[in-house]
Amino acid sequence: LQDLKALVDIPSISTLSERRQDMQRAAEWIAAQLKSFGFESVEIMPSAGHPVVVGEWLKAGASKPTLLYYGHYDVQPTDPLDLWKTDPFDLQVCGDNAYGRGASDMKGQMVGFLKAIESITRNGTLPVNLKFLAEGEEEIGSPHLAAFIRQHENLFRADLCLNGDSSIYSPDQPSITYALRGLLYLELRLQGPSADLHSGTFGGAVDNPANALCQLIAGMRGADGRVTLPGFYDRVRELSPEERADLARVSEPDSWWLGQTGAQALHGEHGYTATERATARPTLDVNGLLSGFTGEGSKTVLPSRAMAKISMRLVSDQEPQEIRDSFEAYVKSHLPPTVTWELLEHSRCQPAIVERDSPAVRAASRSMQAVWGKAPVFTRQGGSIAIVGEIQEILGVDTLLVGFGLPDDNLHAPNEKQHLPTFYRGIETYIRFLFDYGS
């Protein structure tokens, strides 16, 4: 708890340039921890942005697996500050919770893992080879990390990545997130006439790129939200009956989804629950639309250009490049000859899945069972974690997401907290996991 307080109290807000020294202090604090555990090499390596803490302990030997731990030492800003009940950079315990920025996301999870290592190294030796990586730019989108890993690829070779930036289902119910959706985020720009035209003078003779854009987008999805791009579902891994049964245990009813979103009705592919649709099925969503005159009132313009930002959430084993090819082919074959087009790609992220019967998942599962007295549930996340896909792509290894945040930890919000009983159970789980995985 003192160590948690030590790290949380350093205001390492990555997005604020005036916190540069605090970023360095947080990195140094972590490096000092690793050194004190007897890590062979510990370095604060410069990147194109904030520095990366890298540590290595390889004395378990070639017969033991090598684990790459991923964490981040930066935190979100604290505004609106007046909604905090305590100073966000002075960790305070109140009942079962410790309040402070980063207490859960993810200084709490990283300190938990460090304390697990400390416990093992004080009393003996680590049962696996361990590589440790803590970046300082996760909260600003990790703009330099993939390049950094690519540049130092050999430094990070491992059999498995353990990502601590995660949470469990509830204090009484451990869980393992075994799948994340991927992402392909495109921007489609159409151009019709070379400048905006008067819709009275030219309407009827000249095509309207905004109408053409709507036509194109309408053709990408069926009424139930099922994507109609050719081949889109070819590689989608269907849920097994066992997975569906497991997901059903942690699924919220439709009333919860309606309450959370304020939507009038739910929507999506027939034959799947809302949780399945939002985590195990791919999507195509318009994220932004812009064309012509959008101010108050009216302007009789036939717009020259129309733009849509369109993103697709992908699931295993869809390949972002194949999906992009299909999208492009669709646009090419459906676009009228009256408009020209341009396609930008803003981001792509591989979908990720870790096999539920792999040694790592089985080890994590047994460790949770031992600590909580009950087996974990298996969950999927609808969002994407870029670094998971990048580590898969660059290093060729799966990521096991095991962290001990809780759904009500107020991540990125005022009064962020770490639930201390879960924090301690997390440390014990990490210890058990390392021994189980290394045995």
Next chain:
Amino acid sequence: LQDLKALVDIPSISTLSERRQDMQRAAEWIAAQLKSFGFESVEIMPSAGHPVVVGEWLKAGASKPTLLYYGHYDVQPTDPLDLWKTDPFDLQVCGDNAYGRGASDMKGQMVGFLKAIESITRNGTLPVNLKFLAEGEEEIGSPHLAAFIRQHENLFRADLCLNGDSSIYSPDQPSITYALRGLLYLELRLQGPSADLHSGTFGGAVDNPANALCQLIAGMRGADGRVTLPGFYDRVRELSPEERADLARVSEPDSWWLGQTGAQALHGEHGYTATERATARPTLDVNGLLSGFTGEGSKTVLPSRAMAKISMRLVSDQEPQEIRDSFEAYVKSHLPPTVTWELLEHSRCQPAIVERDSPAVRAASRSMQAVWGKAPVFTRQGGSIAIVGEIQEILGVDTLLVGFGLPDDNLHAPNEKQHLPTFYRGIETYIRFLFDYGS
């Protein structure tokens, strides 16, 4: 020419509040002209905006028709001023042209008509009863004129409106614009979830109002631009073979339309020329689209709202209210239950047509034939002139558009000019028209 200079030199820019006194001066100049011609009553009437000049000469007697002349005495601003070769408010003659702001739009046309009246009244008496109306807000969209006419309906009762705010085909080819398209300009707003959502967490379970909007809009038009709203074409008056032949004489080839617009290809209903499609056929165009994130880069948002501004150009005898009803019924029946909607109406304008074999058109036609030595061609305009529809709606009379601007007069642009030989032919045409129409 001196009178043209006198009026053009008054900088009556309606949109600039510092020109309020100049607006008054221009109104007074016109009122003084009417008084000097022996008009029985001449008044500068206040409106909710700039004043309206109203004059009346009813001595032709009940057996003669009553003509309502419509004009405006305000002009557009002059910026960019550095592109003017002369002072825009110091009319200067250079060769056949007189340069100055409003020289064509429409002080030139109004002075031409006033000089026609002066010529007749100096030598005798007017062959028709004449009501004269000149507003000062045309260039800012005539926000108060319809209410003004409605309020003083009896003052403006007439058999025909003569609108001088118009032009002819070329200096050597007189023309009569016998039809204008109408307009219905709507804004459709859809709302899905009550706030923007994370597209990873909720995408697939919750519908996206931007996708829903595209789907709706796509269903409003076929691939050739033909509108698919139920009943949309029921009242559309088809072009007669004679009209089509006449329009063909003044139609530009497709290469002209492509050059003017920079479009890659033309577009629209099969079986009609570009000129026909842009003037005699109704349309549905998206004028603006807005939803979600439209800045640079990406944001993985599932938007709460999506908006489209959609306008329809209408032709005789389509009824704006019926079209609106059809639009609403379409939206109601095609909208998914996942979104709520709101429909705003920004403007509506009746389509207008004046029968080509009516006494007024025949009189105008014969007058042009006499002055130019050749018959006028008949043209249609793709745009809408609100006041034409409003006068039809409020007073129940058709409008004859006869003015003598030219397509290259630089309206609303630097170096606006009036072609003087056309100006003088216009005066003679007005004189002949008044006698012919009154006979």
